[in-house]
Amino acid sequence: MKIAVIGGAGVRTPLLVRGLAGSDLPIREIALYDPDASRLATISALARRFARDAALVTCETCDACVDGAAFVITSIRVGGIEGRARDEATSMAHGVVGQETIGPGGFAMAMRTIPHMVRHASEVARRAPHAWIINFTNPVGIITQAVRAATGARIIGICDTPTELFEDVAHVLDLPSAECTFDYFGLNHLGWVREVLHRGEPQLHRLWDDADALAKVYRAPIFSAAFLRELRLLPTEYLYYYYRAREAYEHLLEARSSRGAVIDRLNAELFAKLRAADDDAVEVYERYLSARDAGYMQLESGSTARLERSPWATLTGYDKIALQVVRAIHFNLGSIIPLNVANNGNMLGLQPDDVVEVPCAVNGNGALPMHVGPIPARVGDLLGRVKEYERLTVAAALAGDRRLAVDALARHPLVSSADLARRLVDALLPA
Numbered sequence: 001m002k003i004a005v006i007g008g009a010g011v012r013t014p015l016l017v018r019g020l021a022g023s024d025l026p027i028r029e030i031a032l033y034d035p036d037a038s039r040l041a042t043i044s045a046l047a048r049r050f051a052r053d054a055a056l057v058t059c060e061t062c063d064a065c066v067d068g069a070a071f072v073i074t075s076i077r078v079g080g081i082e083g084r085a086r087d088e089a090t091s092m093a094h095g096v097v098g099q100e101t102i103g104p105g106g107f108a109m110a111m112r113t114i115p116h117m118v119r120h121a122s123e124v125a126r127r128a129p130h131a132w133i134i135n136f137t138n139p140v141g142i143i144t145q146a147v148r149a150a151t152g153a154r155i156i157g158i159c160d161t162p163t164e165l166f167e168d169v170a171h172v173l174d175l176p177s178a179e180c181t182f183d184y185f186g187l188n189h190l191g192w193v194r195e196v197l198h199r200g201e202p203q204l205h206r207l208w209d210d211a212d213a214l215a216k217v218y219r220a221p222i223f224s225a226a227f228l229r230e231l232r233l234l235p236t237e238y239l240y241y242y243y244r245a246r247e248a249y250e251h252l253l254e255a256r257s258s259r260g261a262v263i264d265r266l267n268a269e270l271f272a273k274l275r276a277a278d279d280d281a282v283e284v285y286e287r288y289l290s291a292r293d294a295g296y297m298q299l300e301s302g303s304t305a306r307l308e309r310s311p312w313a314t315l316t317g318y319d320k321i322a323l324q325v326v327r328a329i330h331f332n333l334g335s336i337i338p339l340n341v342a343n344n345g346n347m348l349g350l351q352p353d354d355v356v357e358v359p360c361a362v363n364g365n366g367a368l369p370m371h372v373g374p375i376p377a378r379v380g381d382l383l384g385r386v387k388e389y390e391r392l393t394v395a396a397a398l399a400g401d402r403r404l405a406v407d408a409l410a411r412h413p414l415v416s417s418a419d420l421a422r423r424l425v426d427a428l429l430p431a
Helices: 013-021 037-050 062-066 080-093 103-127 140-150 161-172 211-217 225-231 237-243 245-255 259-276 281-294 311-315 318-330 377-399 402-410 418-428
Strands: 002-006 029-033 055-059 071-074 132-135 154-157 180-187 190-198 335-342 355-363 366-369
Touching: 002 013, 002 062, 013 029, 013 037, 013 318, 029 037, 029 062, 037 055, 037 259, 037 281, 055 062, 062 103, 071 103, 071 318, 080 103, 080 245, 080 259, 080 418, 103 132, 103 140, 103 377, 103 402, 103 418, 132 140, 132 318, 140 154, 140 335, 140 355, 140 377, 154 335, 154 366, 161 180, 161 190, 161 211, 161 237, 161 335, 180 335, 180 377, 190 237, 190 377, 211 225, 237 245, 259 281, 318 335, 318 355, 335 366, 377 402, 402 418
Parallel strands: 002 029, 002 071, 029 055, 071 132, 132 154
Antiparallel strands: 180 190, 180 355, 335 355, 355 366
16 A cells, blocks of 8 residues: 655654554555655655654655555645744734634635645546545645545545544543544534533533533633533634634734744754754654644633643544544444545535535545534534635635635634725735
Protein backbone atom coordinates (compact mmCIF):
# COMPACT_ATOMS: atom_id res chain seq x y z
CA MET A 1 0.00 0.00 0.00
CA LYS A 2 1.16 3.50 -0.86
CA ILE A 3 0.07 6.47 1.23
CA ALA A 4 0.63 9.98 -0.10
CA VAL A 5 0.76 13.18 1.94
CA ILE A 6 0.09 16.50 0.19
CA GLY A 7 1.45 19.20 2.46
CA GLY A 8 4.20 16.94 3.70
CA ALA A 9 6.24 19.83 5.14
CA GLY A 10 3.58 20.45 7.79
CA VAL A 11 4.53 20.17 11.45
CA ARG A 12 2.11 17.26 11.98
CA THR A 13 3.85 15.06 9.38
CA PRO A 14 6.31 13.36 11.78
CA LEU A 15 3.41 12.37 14.07
CA LEU A 16 1.48 11.06 11.08
CA VAL A 17 4.47 9.05 9.82
CA ARG A 18 5.04 7.61 13.29
CA GLY A 19 1.45 6.42 13.52
CA LEU A 20 1.35 4.94 10.04
CA ALA A 21 4.73 3.25 10.28
CA GLY A 22 3.91 1.73 13.67
CA SER A 23 0.54 0.36 12.56
CA ASP A 24 -0.49 -3.03 11.19
CA LEU A 25 -1.23 -1.57 7.75
CA PRO A 26 0.70 -3.17 4.85
CA ILE A 27 2.44 0.08 3.91
CA ARG A 28 5.21 -0.19 1.35
CA GLU A 29 5.69 3.54 0.81
CA ILE A 30 4.85 6.88 2.38
CA ALA A 31 5.29 9.67 -0.18
CA LEU A 32 5.51 13.34 0.84
CA TYR A 33 4.97 16.37 -1.38
CA ASP A 34 5.15 20.06 -0.55
CA PRO A 35 5.92 23.07 -2.76
CA ASP A 36 8.34 24.36 -0.08
CA ALA A 37 11.29 22.08 -0.88
CA SER A 38 13.55 23.48 1.85
CA ARG A 39 10.97 23.00 4.59
CA LEU A 40 10.09 19.56 3.23
CA ALA A 41 13.72 18.49 3.49
CA THR A 42 13.82 19.54 7.14
CA ILE A 43 10.55 17.84 8.10
CA SER A 44 11.23 14.67 6.11
CA ALA A 45 14.60 14.27 7.84
CA LEU A 46 12.79 14.39 11.19
CA ALA A 47 9.97 12.12 9.97
CA ARG A 48 12.52 9.46 8.94
CA ARG A 49 13.39 9.14 12.62
CA PHE A 50 9.84 7.82 13.11
CA ALA A 51 9.48 5.81 9.89
CA ARG A 52 10.82 2.47 11.14
CA ASP A 53 10.92 0.06 8.18
CA ALA A 54 8.52 2.02 5.97
CA ALA A 55 10.01 3.59 2.85
CA LEU A 56 9.65 7.36 3.23
CA VAL A 57 10.20 9.31 0.01
CA THR A 58 9.87 12.95 -0.97
CA CYS A 59 8.49 13.94 -4.35
CA GLU A 60 9.17 17.01 -6.48
CA THR A 61 5.66 17.02 -7.97
CA CYS A 62 2.19 16.31 -6.67
CA ASP A 63 1.60 13.97 -9.62
CA ALA A 64 4.43 11.66 -8.59
CA CYS A 65 3.36 11.76 -4.96
CA VAL A 66 -0.24 10.64 -5.49
CA ASP A 67 0.30 8.27 -8.44
CA GLY A 68 -1.04 4.86 -7.47
CA ALA A 69 -1.78 5.79 -3.84
CA ALA A 70 -4.46 3.95 -1.87
CA PHE A 71 -4.93 6.89 0.49
CA VAL A 72 -4.01 10.55 0.08
CA ILE A 73 -3.78 12.67 3.23
CA THR A 74 -4.11 16.40 2.59
CA SER A 75 -2.89 19.07 4.98
CA ILE A 76 -1.97 22.25 3.14
CA ARG A 77 -1.77 25.84 4.34
CA VAL A 78 -1.91 28.30 1.46
CA GLY A 79 -0.13 31.48 2.56
CA GLY A 80 1.62 29.67 5.39
CA ILE A 81 1.19 30.33 9.08
CA GLU A 82 2.16 33.93 8.29
CA GLY A 83 -1.06 34.18 6.28
CA ARG A 84 -3.08 32.98 9.25
CA ALA A 85 -1.45 35.54 11.52
CA ARG A 86 -2.24 38.32 9.01
CA ASP A 87 -5.84 37.15 8.66
CA GLU A 88 -6.34 37.20 12.42
CA ALA A 89 -4.72 40.62 12.80
CA THR A 90 -6.87 42.01 9.98
CA SER A 91 -10.03 40.64 11.56
CA MET A 92 -9.10 42.19 14.90
CA ALA A 93 -8.38 45.52 13.22
CA HIS A 94 -11.98 45.49 11.95
CA GLY A 95 -13.40 44.70 15.38
CA VAL A 96 -14.11 41.01 14.74
CA VAL A 97 -12.54 37.98 16.36
CA GLY A 98 -11.07 35.82 13.62
CA GLN A 99 -9.52 32.39 13.81
CA GLU A 100 -8.24 30.19 10.97
CA THR A 101 -11.49 28.23 10.76
CA ILE A 102 -14.01 30.76 12.10
CA GLY A 103 -15.15 34.21 11.09
CA PRO A 104 -13.15 36.33 8.65
CA GLY A 105 -9.98 34.32 9.32
CA GLY A 106 -11.64 31.06 8.33
CA PHE A 107 -13.25 32.74 5.33
CA ALA A 108 -9.91 34.04 4.02
CA MET A 109 -8.28 30.65 4.59
CA ALA A 110 -11.05 28.93 2.64
CA MET A 111 -10.97 31.39 -0.26
CA ARG A 112 -7.21 31.00 -0.67
CA THR A 113 -7.21 27.25 -0.25
CA ILE A 114 -10.17 25.93 -2.23
CA PRO A 115 -8.66 26.43 -5.73
CA HIS A 116 -5.47 24.60 -4.71
CA MET A 117 -7.33 21.73 -3.02
CA VAL A 118 -9.62 21.31 -6.02
CA ARG A 119 -6.58 21.10 -8.28
CA HIS A 120 -4.91 18.53 -6.02
CA ALA A 121 -8.09 16.47 -5.71
CA SER A 122 -8.56 16.48 -9.49
CA GLU A 123 -5.03 15.12 -9.84
CA VAL A 124 -5.81 12.40 -7.29
CA ALA A 125 -8.94 11.47 -9.25
CA ARG A 126 -6.80 11.05 -12.40
CA ARG A 127 -3.70 9.41 -10.91
CA ALA A 128 -5.31 7.34 -8.15
CA PRO A 129 -9.04 7.07 -8.98
CA HIS A 130 -9.75 4.53 -6.23
CA ALA A 131 -7.91 6.44 -3.51
CA TRP A 132 -9.63 7.95 -0.52
CA ILE A 133 -8.62 11.52 0.32
CA ILE A 134 -8.36 11.98 4.09
CA ASN A 135 -8.53 15.74 4.48
CA PHE A 136 -7.46 17.79 7.45
CA THR A 137 -6.81 20.98 5.52
CA ASN A 138 -8.64 23.78 7.34
CA PRO A 139 -11.38 24.86 7.39
CA VAL A 140 -12.12 21.14 7.07
CA GLY A 141 -15.87 21.24 6.47
CA ILE A 142 -15.77 23.96 3.81
CA ILE A 143 -12.76 22.45 2.00
CA THR A 144 -14.34 18.98 1.99
CA GLN A 145 -17.59 20.40 0.60
CA ALA A 146 -15.76 22.32 -2.13
CA VAL A 147 -13.79 19.26 -3.27
CA ARG A 148 -16.97 17.17 -3.37
CA ALA A 149 -18.73 19.84 -5.42
CA ALA A 150 -15.94 20.34 -7.95
CA THR A 151 -14.32 16.92 -8.44
CA GLY A 152 -15.04 13.23 -8.58
CA ALA A 153 -12.52 12.47 -5.84
CA ARG A 154 -13.55 10.45 -2.81
CA ILE A 155 -12.94 12.61 0.24
CA ILE A 156 -13.54 12.40 4.00
CA GLY A 157 -12.87 15.35 6.31
CA ILE A 158 -11.32 14.67 9.71
CA CYS A 159 -10.92 16.69 12.90
CA ASP A 160 -9.87 15.71 16.40
CA THR A 161 -12.09 18.24 18.19
CA PRO A 162 -15.13 15.93 18.69
CA THR A 163 -13.08 12.99 19.95
CA GLU A 164 -11.17 15.22 22.38
CA LEU A 165 -14.50 16.37 23.83
CA PHE A 166 -15.71 12.75 23.98
CA GLU A 167 -12.63 11.69 25.95
CA ASP A 168 -12.92 14.66 28.32
CA VAL A 169 -16.61 14.04 29.01
CA ALA A 170 -16.07 10.31 29.57
CA HIS A 171 -13.27 11.09 32.02
CA VAL A 172 -15.42 13.53 34.00
CA LEU A 173 -18.20 10.92 34.08
CA ASP A 174 -15.63 8.33 35.22
CA LEU A 175 -16.55 6.04 32.33
CA PRO A 176 -14.34 4.22 29.79
CA SER A 177 -14.88 6.06 26.50
CA ALA A 178 -14.68 2.80 24.54
CA GLU A 179 -17.87 1.63 26.28
CA CYS A 180 -19.78 4.86 25.52
CA THR A 181 -21.86 6.03 22.59
CA PHE A 182 -21.72 9.78 21.95
CA ASP A 183 -24.77 11.43 20.41
CA TYR A 184 -23.03 14.22 18.51
CA PHE A 185 -24.09 16.50 15.65
CA GLY A 186 -23.07 19.70 13.88
CA LEU A 187 -20.55 21.13 11.46
CA ASN A 188 -16.79 21.21 11.72
CA HIS A 189 -15.89 23.45 14.69
CA LEU A 190 -19.59 23.96 15.34
CA GLY A 191 -20.75 20.79 17.06
CA TRP A 192 -22.55 19.66 20.21
CA VAL A 193 -22.72 16.50 22.32
CA ARG A 194 -26.41 15.89 23.02
CA GLU A 195 -26.08 12.74 25.10
CA VAL A 196 -23.63 10.10 26.31
CA LEU A 197 -24.89 6.54 26.62
CA HIS A 198 -23.22 3.86 28.71
CA ARG A 199 -24.71 0.39 28.51
CA GLY A 200 -27.85 1.97 27.13
CA GLU A 201 -28.28 4.48 29.97
CA PRO A 202 -28.10 8.28 29.44
CA GLN A 203 -25.35 9.92 31.48
CA LEU A 204 -25.32 13.70 30.94
CA HIS A 205 -28.02 14.30 33.56
CA ARG A 206 -25.28 13.63 36.11
CA LEU A 207 -23.44 16.80 35.01
CA TRP A 208 -26.08 19.51 34.74
CA ASP A 209 -26.33 20.23 38.47
CA ASP A 210 -22.66 19.63 39.22
CA ALA A 211 -20.81 22.90 38.57
CA ASP A 212 -17.42 21.44 39.52
CA ALA A 213 -17.81 18.54 37.07
CA LEU A 214 -18.93 20.84 34.25
CA ALA A 215 -15.88 23.05 34.83
CA LYS A 216 -13.63 20.03 34.33
CA VAL A 217 -15.04 19.18 30.88
CA TYR A 218 -13.09 21.99 29.19
CA ARG A 219 -9.38 22.65 29.47
CA ALA A 220 -9.87 26.44 29.31
CA PRO A 221 -12.47 28.46 31.28
CA ILE A 222 -14.68 29.11 28.26
CA PHE A 223 -18.24 28.19 29.32
CA SER A 224 -19.94 28.76 32.66
CA ALA A 225 -21.81 25.98 34.41
CA ALA A 226 -24.97 28.12 34.36
CA PHE A 227 -24.74 28.52 30.58
CA LEU A 228 -24.21 24.79 29.98
CA ARG A 229 -27.00 23.90 32.37
CA GLU A 230 -29.41 26.09 30.41
CA LEU A 231 -28.18 24.89 27.01
CA ARG A 232 -28.42 21.21 28.01
CA LEU A 233 -25.79 20.44 25.35
CA LEU A 234 -22.00 20.26 25.51
CA PRO A 235 -20.59 22.46 22.71
CA THR A 236 -17.14 21.90 21.28
CA GLU A 237 -14.62 24.51 22.35
CA TYR A 238 -14.86 26.48 19.09
CA LEU A 239 -18.41 27.54 19.99
CA TYR A 240 -16.68 29.89 22.41
CA TYR A 241 -16.05 32.23 19.46
CA TYR A 242 -19.80 32.43 18.88
CA TYR A 243 -21.24 32.31 22.39
CA ARG A 244 -18.66 34.68 23.89
CA ALA A 245 -17.37 36.55 20.85
CA ARG A 246 -16.94 39.91 22.56
CA GLU A 247 -14.96 38.42 25.45
CA ALA A 248 -12.71 36.49 23.05
CA TYR A 249 -12.09 39.70 21.10
CA GLU A 250 -11.29 41.72 24.23
CA HIS A 251 -8.91 39.05 25.56
CA LEU A 252 -7.01 39.00 22.27
CA LEU A 253 -6.97 42.79 22.16
CA GLU A 254 -5.48 42.86 25.65
CA ALA A 255 -2.90 40.20 24.71
CA ARG A 256 -1.90 42.16 21.59
CA SER A 257 -1.39 38.89 19.80
CA SER A 258 -3.27 35.95 18.30
CA ARG A 259 -2.96 32.20 18.16
CA GLY A 260 -1.61 32.46 14.62
CA ALA A 261 1.12 34.87 15.69
CA VAL A 262 2.13 32.58 18.55
CA ILE A 263 2.34 29.53 16.27
CA ASP A 264 4.27 31.56 13.69
CA ARG A 265 6.91 32.29 16.34
CA LEU A 266 6.98 28.70 17.60
CA ASN A 267 7.34 27.35 14.06
CA ALA A 268 10.18 29.73 13.27
CA GLU A 269 12.01 28.58 16.41
CA LEU A 270 11.36 24.92 15.58
CA PHE A 271 12.80 25.10 12.07
CA ALA A 272 15.77 27.19 13.20
CA LYS A 273 16.65 24.57 15.83
CA LEU A 274 16.08 21.63 13.50
CA ARG A 275 18.34 23.17 10.87
CA ALA A 276 21.01 24.09 13.41
CA ALA A 277 21.16 20.44 14.52
CA ASP A 278 22.63 21.44 17.91
CA ASP A 279 20.14 19.30 19.85
CA ASP A 280 18.48 15.96 19.19
CA ALA A 281 15.76 16.63 16.57
CA VAL A 282 13.18 14.42 18.27
CA GLU A 283 13.66 16.19 21.62
CA VAL A 284 13.38 19.58 19.87
CA TYR A 285 10.16 18.44 18.23
CA GLU A 286 8.66 17.10 21.46
CA ARG A 287 9.39 20.40 23.24
CA TYR A 288 7.75 22.26 20.37
CA LEU A 289 4.59 20.13 20.59
CA SER A 290 4.42 20.66 24.35
CA ALA A 291 4.76 24.44 24.02
CA ARG A 292 2.17 24.56 21.25
CA ASP A 293 -0.34 22.47 23.20
CA ALA A 294 0.12 24.51 26.38
CA GLY A 295 -0.90 27.74 24.64
CA TYR A 296 -4.08 26.35 23.09
CA MET A 297 -7.10 28.65 23.76
CA GLN A 298 -4.98 30.53 26.31
CA LEU A 299 -5.07 33.99 24.73
CA GLU A 300 -8.71 33.84 23.67
CA SER A 301 -9.95 32.66 27.06
CA GLY A 302 -7.84 35.17 29.00
CA SER A 303 -6.19 32.39 30.99
CA THR A 304 -2.87 33.27 32.62
CA ALA A 305 -1.90 29.63 33.24
CA ARG A 306 -0.45 27.08 30.84
CA LEU A 307 -3.28 24.86 29.65
CA GLU A 308 -1.60 21.49 29.73
CA ARG A 309 -3.19 18.66 27.80
CA SER A 310 -4.83 15.94 29.82
CA PRO A 311 -3.13 12.52 29.99
CA TRP A 312 -5.96 10.93 27.97
CA ALA A 313 -5.44 13.48 25.16
CA THR A 314 -2.84 11.10 23.75
CA LEU A 315 -5.79 9.08 22.48
CA THR A 316 -6.76 11.91 20.13
CA GLY A 317 -5.06 14.07 17.51
CA TYR A 318 -5.32 14.47 13.74
CA ASP A 319 -2.68 11.82 13.14
CA LYS A 320 -4.56 9.27 15.24
CA ILE A 321 -7.93 10.04 13.62
CA ALA A 322 -6.34 9.68 10.18
CA LEU A 323 -4.88 6.31 11.14
CA GLN A 324 -8.23 5.15 12.56
CA VAL A 325 -10.01 6.05 9.32
CA VAL A 326 -7.42 4.40 7.07
CA ARG A 327 -7.46 1.21 9.17
CA ALA A 328 -11.26 1.13 9.32
CA ILE A 329 -11.52 1.37 5.52
CA HIS A 330 -8.66 -1.00 4.72
CA PHE A 331 -9.69 -3.70 7.22
CA ASN A 332 -13.46 -3.11 6.80
CA LEU A 333 -13.83 -2.60 10.55
CA GLY A 334 -17.08 -0.65 10.89
CA SER A 335 -15.51 1.71 13.44
CA ILE A 336 -17.65 4.60 14.72
CA ILE A 337 -15.76 7.86 14.16
CA PRO A 338 -17.06 11.47 13.98
CA LEU A 339 -16.22 12.73 10.48
CA ASN A 340 -17.08 15.36 7.91
CA VAL A 341 -19.19 13.80 5.16
CA ALA A 342 -22.15 14.60 2.91
CA ASN A 343 -25.40 14.97 4.81
CA ASN A 344 -27.59 12.93 2.44
CA GLY A 345 -30.70 13.52 4.53
CA ASN A 346 -29.01 12.54 7.77
CA MET A 347 -29.40 15.89 9.55
CA LEU A 348 -32.91 17.21 9.03
CA GLY A 349 -33.19 20.77 7.74
CA LEU A 350 -29.93 20.76 5.77
CA GLN A 351 -29.35 20.00 2.09
CA PRO A 352 -28.22 16.55 0.87
CA ASP A 353 -24.85 17.84 -0.40
CA ASP A 354 -24.08 19.82 2.75
CA VAL A 355 -21.00 18.49 4.51
CA VAL A 356 -21.80 17.88 8.18
CA GLU A 357 -19.83 16.49 11.13
CA VAL A 358 -21.51 13.42 12.60
CA PRO A 359 -20.58 9.95 13.87
CA CYS A 360 -20.00 7.60 10.95
CA ALA A 361 -19.66 3.84 10.56
CA VAL A 362 -16.38 3.48 8.66
CA ASN A 363 -15.75 0.33 6.63
CA GLY A 364 -14.54 -0.72 3.19
CA ASN A 365 -17.26 1.44 1.61
CA GLY A 366 -16.01 4.61 3.26
CA ALA A 367 -17.71 6.69 5.97
CA LEU A 368 -21.44 6.10 6.30
CA PRO A 369 -23.13 8.82 8.42
CA MET A 370 -25.31 7.72 11.31
CA HIS A 371 -28.71 9.34 11.69
CA VAL A 372 -28.81 12.09 14.31
CA GLY A 373 -32.41 13.23 13.91
CA PRO A 374 -33.86 16.73 14.33
CA ILE A 375 -31.53 19.58 15.27
CA PRO A 376 -32.47 21.07 18.67
CA ALA A 377 -34.30 24.35 18.15
CA ARG A 378 -31.98 26.19 20.56
CA VAL A 379 -29.02 25.77 18.18
CA GLY A 380 -30.83 25.35 14.84
CA ASP A 381 -30.66 29.00 13.78
CA LEU A 382 -26.92 29.26 14.42
CA LEU A 383 -26.15 25.98 12.68
CA GLY A 384 -28.32 26.85 9.68
CA ARG A 385 -26.80 30.29 9.26
CA VAL A 386 -23.21 29.03 9.44
CA LYS A 387 -24.05 26.32 6.90
CA GLU A 388 -25.51 28.94 4.57
CA TYR A 389 -22.28 30.96 4.93
CA GLU A 390 -20.26 27.83 4.11
CA ARG A 391 -22.31 27.08 0.97
CA LEU A 392 -21.89 30.65 -0.29
CA THR A 393 -18.15 30.63 0.46
CA VAL A 394 -17.70 27.45 -1.59
CA ALA A 395 -19.67 28.97 -4.46
CA ALA A 396 -17.65 32.21 -4.32
CA ALA A 397 -14.29 30.42 -4.27
CA LEU A 398 -15.18 28.07 -7.13
CA ALA A 399 -16.50 30.96 -9.24
CA GLY A 400 -13.77 33.43 -8.25
CA ASP A 401 -16.50 36.03 -7.72
CA ARG A 402 -15.86 38.90 -5.27
CA ARG A 403 -19.53 39.87 -5.12
CA LEU A 404 -20.40 36.35 -4.01
CA ALA A 405 -17.51 36.49 -1.55
CA VAL A 406 -18.95 39.61 0.09
CA ASP A 407 -22.40 38.01 0.21
CA ALA A 408 -20.92 34.92 1.84
CA LEU A 409 -19.00 36.75 4.56
CA ALA A 410 -21.98 39.02 5.28
CA ARG A 411 -23.98 35.91 6.21
CA HIS A 412 -21.48 34.86 8.87
CA PRO A 413 -22.92 35.41 12.37
CA LEU A 414 -19.75 37.20 13.52
CA VAL A 415 -19.97 39.72 10.65
CA SER A 416 -23.68 40.20 9.79
CA SER A 417 -23.09 43.35 7.75
CA ALA A 418 -22.63 43.82 4.01
CA ASP A 419 -20.55 46.96 4.54
CA LEU A 420 -18.22 45.26 7.05
CA ALA A 421 -18.02 42.20 4.83
CA ARG A 422 -16.98 44.35 1.86
CA ARG A 423 -14.24 46.06 3.85
CA LEU A 424 -12.99 42.73 5.18
CA VAL A 425 -12.92 41.15 1.71
CA ASP A 426 -10.93 44.11 0.39
CA ALA A 427 -8.45 43.80 3.27
CA LEU A 428 -8.19 40.00 3.37
CA LEU A 429 -8.27 39.28 -0.37
CA PRO A 430 -6.66 42.28 -2.09
CA ALA A 431 -5.80 40.38 -5.30
